[in-house]
Amino acid sequence: MNQADPLGMPITTARNRERIDALLGQSRVLNLSKPWDRDSFYQHWGEQADTAEAILRGLYTSLTNHLKSDSASAALHPFELSLMLRGSLTEPHALVTELDAECKSYLILFAPGLFTCIADRFFRLLSCADHFPDVGDIRTCQTEWIDAPLANIPSDPARMQLAMLLTIMAVLLMFYHEMAHVLRGHSAFYASLGVQTLQEFEPLATGPITLQSGTKPLANSAGQAGAQDEDVIRRALEVDADIHAGLFLATVMQ
Numbered sequence: 127m128n129q130a131d132p133l134g135m136p137i138t139t140a141r142n143r144e145r146i147d148a149l150l151g152q153s154r155v156l157n158l159s160k161p162w163d164r165d166s167f168y169q170h171w172g173e174q175a176d177t178a179e180a181i182l183r184g185l186y187t188s189l190t191n192h193l194k195s196d197s198a199s200a201a202l203h204p205f206e207l208s209l210m211l212r213g214s215l216t217e218p219h220a221l222v223t224e225l226d227a228e229c230k231s232y233l234i235l236f237a238p239g240l241f242t243c244i245a246d247r248f249f250r251l252l253s254c255a256d257h258f259p260d261v262g263d264i265r266t267c268q269t270e271w272i273d274a275p276l277a278n279i280p281s282d283p284a285r286m287q288l289a290m291l292l293t294i295m296a297v298l299l300m301f302y303h304e305m306a307h308v309l310r311g312h313s314a315f316y317a318s319l320g321v322q323t324l325q326e327f328e329p330l331a332t333g334p335i336t337l338q339s340g341t342k343p344l345a346n347s348a349g350q351a352g353a354q355d356e357d358v359i360r361r362a363l364e365v366d367a368d369i370h371a372g373l374f375l376a377t378v379m380q
Contacts, residue, residue, distance in 0.1 A: 139206055174276040177279070181242060185241045185294065186211060206225075207234065215237070252289040299372070312366070
């Protein structure tokens with residue numbers, strides 16, 4: 127019997143996997159997002175499919191090892207964090223959604239396009255002699271570029287290694303950003319307003335943000351009660367998530 131493809135399976139820190147599987151089965155975002163499909167992935171990427179899949183699997187394995195480590199589980203406790211690959215092949219989408227408030231269980235979704243688009247940018251960057259000229263042999267760099275994703279790969283080993291390192295760091299930063307939404311209480315805050323999912327790059331249509339009771343509006347900067355622009359709140363939380371993502375990454379690098 128063929129084993130399930132790891133790219134289609136969730137990674138989770140939860141000890142009760144059966145409960146997590148049941149929660150995932152009820153998750154609306156999974157019903158709306160396309161699951162990992164190798165055939166459609168290969169159809170989309172064409173000649174670069176093998177390279178794209180190797181990068182995708184390598185980055186996903188890195189996140190798996192990272193999330194399943196003992197130190198990660200200890201740092202995340204009492205939160206349960208699950209991660210799945212799902213959605214667009216072409217766009218770098220990410221989101222976090224609440225699975226179970228009582229158990230502090232949350233799900234992060236990354237689209238395959240998040241990994242491949244980021245890798246493509248760094249590959250193009252290191253294929254150009256103008257960037258990081260002191261790394262490797264810039265005489266091997268390209269002077270013309272192919273207008274196709276992941277079609278421009280540094281031929282110098284040192285430059286290729288740097289491109290992959292920057293890609294891994296960027297993906298980790300994305301992961302830590304979503305994780306910060308959970309650990310900093312952003313996801314719980316929005317769930318209390320009836321917004322179960324924080325989707326990156328898309329505005330929230332919540333209307334004026336009020337306290338959970340729904341009876342007292344948040345005060346504005348002048349201390350007066352009134353409707354707040356939800357975009358201002360969202361921007362503040364995104365900046366907070368960015369700050370802590372940077373702190374998480376710096377801690378790991380140390």
